[in-house]
Amino acid sequence: MIRLTHVTKEYARTGRALDDVSLHVAKGEFVFLTGPSGSGKSTLLKLIFMEERPTLGEVRVSGINSATLHRGDVAQLRRKLGVVFQDFRLLDDRTAHANVAFALEVTGAAEPSVPAKVSRLLMQVGLASKGLAYPQELSGGEQQRVAIARALVNDPFVLIADEPTGNLDDRATRGVFQLLREINAAGTAVVMATHNLELLRRSEYRTIDMLHGRIVSDTADPSAAERAAARIVEDDETARFPGDAGPKGQTSAAARSRTTA
Amino acid sequence: MIRLTHVTKEYARTGRALDDVSLHVAKGEFVFLTGPSGSGKSTLLKLIFMEERPTLGEVRVSGINSATLHRGDVAQLRRKLGVVFQDFRLLDDRTAHANVAFALEVTGAAEPSVPAKVSRLLMQVGLASKGLAYPQELSGGEQQRVAIARALVNDPFVLIADEPTGNLDDRATRGVFQLLREINAAGTAVVMATHNLELLRRSEYRTIDMLHGRIVSDTADPSAAERAAARIVEDDETARFPGDAGPKGQTSAAARSRTTA
Amino acid sequence: MRLALREVLLAVRRAPLLSALGVITIAFSLFAFGLFGLVAINIRDALRQVESRVEIRAFIADATPIEAIVTAVGDIGEFPEVAHVDYVSPDSALARARRELGEFADVFEAGVLPGSIEIRLKQDFRDPRSVKMIAARVGSYSFVDDVRYGEDWVAKLYQIRTIATIVGVVLGLAFAIVAVIIIGTTIRMAVLARAREIGIMRLVGATDAFVRLPFLIDGFVKGVLGGFLALGLTWLASSLIDRALGFQTVFFSTGFAALGVLGGALIGLAGSAISVGRQLRRV
Amino acid sequence: MRLALREVLLAVRRAPLLSALGVITIAFSLFAFGLFGLVAINIRDALRQVESRVEIRAFIADATPIEAIVTAVGDIGEFPEVAHVDYVSPDSALARARRELGEFADVFEAGVLPGSIEIRLKQDFRDPRSVKMIAARVGSYSFVDDVRYGEDWVAKLYQIRTIATIVGVVLGLAFAIVAVIIIGTTIRMAVLARAREIGIMRLVGATDAFVRLPFLIDGFVKGVLGGFLALGLTWLASSLIDRALGFQTVFFSTGFAALGVLGGALIGLAGSAISVGRQLRRV
């Protein structure tokens, strides 16, 4: 389904954002991605929906391989994925309704079925009355929910959500999380990056914890933590990645929270 | 300092975002603003830094009155305010350092002093090593911290922060909050909209809770809650404001959290 | 396709001023082009009129019998290169000289002019070489005193035509290039202004063709509108010039005008295709 | 100011292609303007040369003694309106007629031409009314047979000059308007493309003047560069045309060229000022 093998992503100006990451997400799985700011969560997600290509290694998503990728493949892949971007990325010149409809229209969906489906989804995220508002006329949380509705509208087989509740209050967060659980129950795999530790604590889903571009713990693969810890200690001296997230080798926030919980 | 008197803000397409709000924030105060998504927090803040003008009522900030405002006044006011926008609003074609420096340069600050001050602030938000990166090259949380640094760089007398920790992990959130407390201790008033209930619970600062464009509770003015509740019940039938945030009359999330805590 | 048309409408509604300005820019470019084209075809037309007067004049010896002349005129009229032959008697030669030379008429108060045969050539045989050949043939009649055909004049005529054509083509191409640059820039700026939007469309699964189509239609429609506007402007300018100069200039034929509009559309299309293609790869 | 200059540099670095295209567009507009200006001043120049040949010719009776003629020539030379007087003897008249009429030289094989006094007028007295008055005065000499001064010709000359001036001014203005539109559009698009940035600058306390200055400097610099480029192009075109036509056309004087560049700068400045002002109120 989704498989990353020894993926490294290096940016010219900011250095290594991902460092030798291997990961497999099975069909219908629900995966949390956590880690401090700048640890590489968004970069990992960008590799999955092929906004970025790996510097080293290989990303495979539903049979499409990053190494042998054609331009046309990407569009085909994205029609089957749903993505909630950290910065929403709504089309400013379209209403909320049109924004959601657009994602359905590019897949060539039969036009008559579009409005009803879009309205249903907007209702599910609690925006039934805001369909005709433009993004600038929506509050931060409302925009975020439009982005969520758009990601879900074409019944994706994988949903990728980058911090989808950062601008939502507790109640809306729980509503959105409930929605994600439901579509996961219907067979859609979900990969969700989040800082919301409460969500992690409350659910029993697989959780991958990142630090400095590496996976430092994975509840589905407990050995990953030890391996990572060993590696971090090992090249602590030579690591050039900025230490914004705190002293090297420290266990990350999410890992600690689970330990104390 | 900041005084809103019977302020109503009506948008042509989405209706009433603020409904008869009166509020006073004194010099050096620290105020939390909470409430569900779409309840009018950002709109209230926009009125304070005069990005929007009230439909009815009057906003006064440090002697400048929204009703008798000149175009030139706004620029003068904003130089003395610091604003962290919910959507960051960084200049895409400038580095993180230049973005922060810009806010200082428009005030006509002596040029030689700028770089040192900017670097010190970037260090305080944990971005010392990312000064030369452009916004697109930064993670969501890193961009948010640049926005925070920019808001603080010209030693504002009021800091307005709209969801300044939505993209930050727990540790970074605590760091930023500590920073805000410090500058508040030095005399700067802080008005901060947030969904982070943990921050509210942990601190003893004044908290204003909003719902449907109204202030439903204010820890500095306990009577506000009763007044608001009465009003909400009273015009529940006629209220045209969309009920995205849940059934009318319900106590909001923050209020509940304080009750249960 | 319906979707693409909606996208174009959106593009126009999104920036009506910019779209209008785009059309006006295209129209002005094509207008400048058209104006020069008009000048060019009018110069050509004027040249053709002057050219049709290219003639060979054979002066006839004083005592030649009129029958010999008539026979010769008949013979010459049979030459395949000859369009028209005329006999000008000494009297009518004098009358015409007075009329044509106007100011210098006083010169001829007492003049005597010889009779002559005037020959006009067909379109295709007016080049210096043919003229010279036919002049030689006419000169072989025994009663012909002298043959004049303004060697210099014919050569100069061709030179002017060549220069006019070159200047016309060079200026025309220069303006066409300007038009393409302006159209390309307009679309490029539109693409740049919408770079974010285009990126988002891509991210939700729009193919390149889907993203490109509205821009192409946009360029095409603007080209057509600009073409029609330019046609109207050119026509207006031409009739204004007609009124100012007091005579009828030549205008483009309908087919040529249609070709101009089509050309505008193609320029618009090409401009947007190049621009969009280049920009899309970057966005 | 130093800050504003840095903003301009940023603007150029941000969109080098767009900036270059802006300059080229301005240059092309001014180039078109310059080309027409050049045509106009060359037509004017040619007209002035033709005009300077406006002359009155008094034909002299056959038996007039040469002394009387010399006295008359002296007298006429004293008229304040007269620039130059010449006596043309019958012999030199014939020689000149042969030379000037070229093709029609054969006409004069046996001709006899009368002597004449030729009068050229000063610049300010070449209008039809003055010419007529002086002709009447010259005609009052007893030995003058006839006075000719081409009434029609003088009138027509003035008509052509008027038309040329009108056409020149109209075309010049049209192109100036096009230039302003293009420059304005370029800047407007730049402002639109940067609407978000400008909004942010405002939100962190930049004044309108601060936001506007870089655009004004941008317009000014582009105008100056465009002006110089246009000057170069015009000069190139003019010397190419000189080579093609084989004679020296008139080019702008240095002062006029500088005025053109300054004009370009002012157009750039005005275009950006209008555009930025209008857009800023909206952003």
Ligand SMILES: Nc1ncnc2c1ncn2[C@@H]1O[C@H](COP(=O)(O)OP(=O)(O)OP(=O)(O)O)[C@@H](O)[C@H]1O
């Ligand atoms: N397009 C880019 N160009 C250069 N560097 C980048 C780019 N995108 C991300 N980076 C760098 O890669 C690192 C990881 O970024 P990423 O966005 O993956 O972090 P994140 O885990 O999503 O953080 P956050 O929780 O703050 O969103 C950051 O330090 C960032 O500076």
Ligand SMILES: Nc1ncnc2c1ncn2[C@@H]1O[C@H](COP(=O)(O)OP(=O)(O)OP(=O)(O)O)[C@@H](O)[C@H]1O
């Ligand atoms: N520029 C605008 N034009 C029209 N309507 C607007 C505009 N800005 C906000 N609104 C509307 O006003 C209401 C309040 O919005 P506001 O942004 O103040 O909410 P908020 O409390 O900040 O919510 P969030 O927590 O989601 O950021 C929303 O329903 C929104 O649709």
Ligand SMILES: [Mg+2]
């Ligand atoms: Mg991220």
Ligand SMILES: [Mg+2]
């Ligand atoms: Mg908000």
